[in-house]
Amino acid sequence: MHKIFKILLWVLGSILMILAVAFIAGYLLTGGDYTIAETAARDPALPRIEINDTWLHAETFGRDTSQVVIVLHGGPGNDYRSLLSLQELADDFQVVFYDQRGSGLSERVPEEEISLAIFIEDLKAMVDHYSKDEKVFLIGHSWGGMLASAFIGRYPELIEKAVLAEPGFLTAEMGNELMGKTNYFQPPMNLKTIMQVLTIWLRSLHVRGPDEQARMDFFMEQLVFSTEIDNHPMAGYFCGHDIKNAYLPIWRMGTLASQTMQRSAMNEDGKIDMDFIVGVEAFDKKVLFIAGDCNVLIGPEYQARQMEFFPQAELVIIKDAGHSMIGEKPAETLKVIRDYFRE
DSSP states (O other): OHHHHHHHHHHHHHHHHHHHHHHHHHHHHTOOOOOOOOOTTTOTTSOEEEETTEEEEEEEESOTTSOEEEEEOOTTTOOSGGGGGGGGGGGTSEEEEEOOTTSTTSOOOOGGGOSHHHHHHHHHHHHHHHOSSSOEEEEEETHHHHHHHHHHHHOGGGEEEEEEESOSOSSHHHHHHHHHHHGGGOOOOOHHHHHHHHHHHHHHTTOOOSSTTHHHHHHHHHHHTOSSSTTOTTGGGSGGGOGGGOOOOOSOOOHHHHHHHHHHTBOTTSOBOOOSOTTGGGOOSOEEEEEETTOSSSSHHHHHHHGGGSSSEEEEEETTOOTTHHHHSHHHHHHHHHHHHHO
């Protein structure tokens, strides 16, 4: 018995030694200069605005006397970099871009300062700051469309028109349908995927600041936008069912904001139980939905069902475009938005 115990200890020690050597080798082989951008809270050179005691990365284009368009990026946790083609609207409007709290280059905040209600109140403060006397126009992409819908339901009197570009889901029912289609956005685990995830994790260990959330932001950004993962859960969002066809440049991922919002949208059984349409029946103006015809997950058919939650809505389909239609087909998308705004 003593001999067997010694053999087991030797085997366990050998396994631990092999794992330690593999970790050290992997760490050394994945070395590199992996830099993460500073946030507006730490870099005053970035364009920024203080909203509800939080520094948000934000900038405007156009005359401050023009009617205001506020752009809401996707995620949660992404930033507005991929939507900057919308600044072309500045010839007729003052176009306001901002990274939501905990996202992009905006200030990182603790988990308790991230919720749908807080995001709505941040947007309310942006409306109050940039457009005190007139109603605003909203353009929300993906998660930004979900946030725009929730805001319309809460403050319908503040909105003139709203564009919802493929909002992910607006009701719990639509959300659970999407989660089922995408396996909760988890890729199937095979050896290649496991090795890819491990490689990204090892790279993240080389990240040195600039803040305590930098490593997790790096890891999540590399994982979400990796083109090396087989059967990527977001592949169906894009033409050819290939994430390589996406147009999603990003300054920095906001992982805590993303994960916190995802958790808050689910009940203890892991099912979506959050709606984004509460109160939208009071909005009597037409809402424009936009979808890319390549998106087989939340594209035209899915958005045709979501538009029915609003008293008045129209769906326009962008040809040969996926979920990132604003960046993939900027001229076509801008024309659709301009035509709607000029109605």
